[in-house]
Amino acid sequence: MPVHPLSSLSATVVALRRAGCxxxxxxxxxxxxxxxxxxxxxxxxxxxxxxxxxxxxxxxxxxxxxxxxVDAGVFVPRRRTEFLVAQAAALAPRRAVVVDLCCGSGALGVALAAASDAAELHACDVEPAAVRCARRNVGDLGYVYEGDLFAPLPAALRGRVDVLLANVPYVPTGDVELLPAEARIHEPRVALDGGGDGLDVMRRVAAEAPRWLAPGGSLLVEASERQRDTAVEVVRAAGLSPRVLVSEELYATVLVGTAPVGAAEHLGFSPWGDPVTAPNPSAQD
Known part of the structure; x- marks a missing residue:
């Protein structure tokens, strides 16, 4: 319902409430x-x-x-994903090489680069609208490529990536129609639909990640709580050491897969992927 040109703040509130906001x-x-x-x-x-x-x-x-x-037709970064960025910042070495796959607006990569004093930031997305938007947000902080997952990344990055963010779609195909209309109608389906069990794209990323990660580098992805055990096995099968971090406050589940560093590949990590409730330094009250 259009608001009268002279509408007060309270009248705007009423109009939005009527619309279900x-x-x-x-x-x-x-x-x-x-x-x-x-x-x-x-x-x-x-x-x-x-x-x-x-x-x-x-x-x-x-x-x-x-x-x-965030332009029309571009995936909106979720507040829960701040937890993923916070955990990535805690893992990132000084002057890290960061890659943001499925970058959408580029918000994750830029936020991590700022929090970790990254030396290099590379981001990519398959959606042209997202790439245009990400280039505006990334600016001169790094590079944004258009293409499917790792395909457009420079080959020189192989074996050099310290932190690999992959905010992949993880909604099972059968559940996409259950999403709020805001997401279902106005965000690209490719950013939401993760295939039959929601983990199809995660499998592709995890399988190729070891070729790109530096020794001791980490892949970080989100999943739902019910996908946790399967996602842990996906990460382990790729040859990475898995662990699970959980923010109860933000209802966020993050999978971390760390590349081996000689014989100490599992030091400091849970080889069984047991969940850990971790603090969320970026959460706002």
Whole structure:
């Protein structure tokens, strides 16, 4: 429902509530801040009430304490994924070589590069819209490539990657239609659909990761809690040492697969992939 040009903040809240927006008060404030005129406010609220993700309406998403451009048709970075970035930052050596696969807007790679003082950042995605958006966010911090998983990466990166982020799709195909309309309709299916059990893309990434990781380098991916045991076996079968980190606060499950370093390949890790509840230094109250 369009908002009257002279609508107050409270009227905007009412319009958003009627449209089913759970966080109507917060969204109304952001929309009022974003609008340069009453006419623009009316348009923004109309688009949000019609079901467009708030981040696509605003043109940006708040992630890991920074604002990232998020264009229409680009996957919106989730707050729970801040946990993955925090764990990656804890693992990254100084001046790390970082690769962000399935990068979407590029938010994960940029956030990690900033948190870990990365020496190199490389990101890639198969979606042209995502690549255009990521290039805006990455800027001169690194390089963004278009292509399927590892295919577009420079061969010179093989055996040099310290941290490999792979925010792969992990929703089982049969569950995609159960997702909220914001994701199901407005985000690319390739960023959501992980195949029959949700782990098809993860399997492809894990199988090839050892060729790209430096000794002791780590692959980090998200999964659902119910996929945890299978995902651990996927990582182990690829020759990486698996462990599971869990944020109960953010409902996030992260799989870490670490490449061997001589005979000490398992030192400091759980070879059985037992879950560990880890702190989340990036969480906001």
């Amino acid at each position: 759970v966080f109507a008060e917060d969204e109304a404030r952001l929309l009022h801040e974003a609008a340069a005129s009453a006419a623009e406010l009316s348009l923004l609220v109309e688009r949000r009430a019609a079901g467009l993700p708030l981040e696509h309406v605003l043109g940006w998403a708040d992630f890991h304490g920074r604002r990232f451009a």
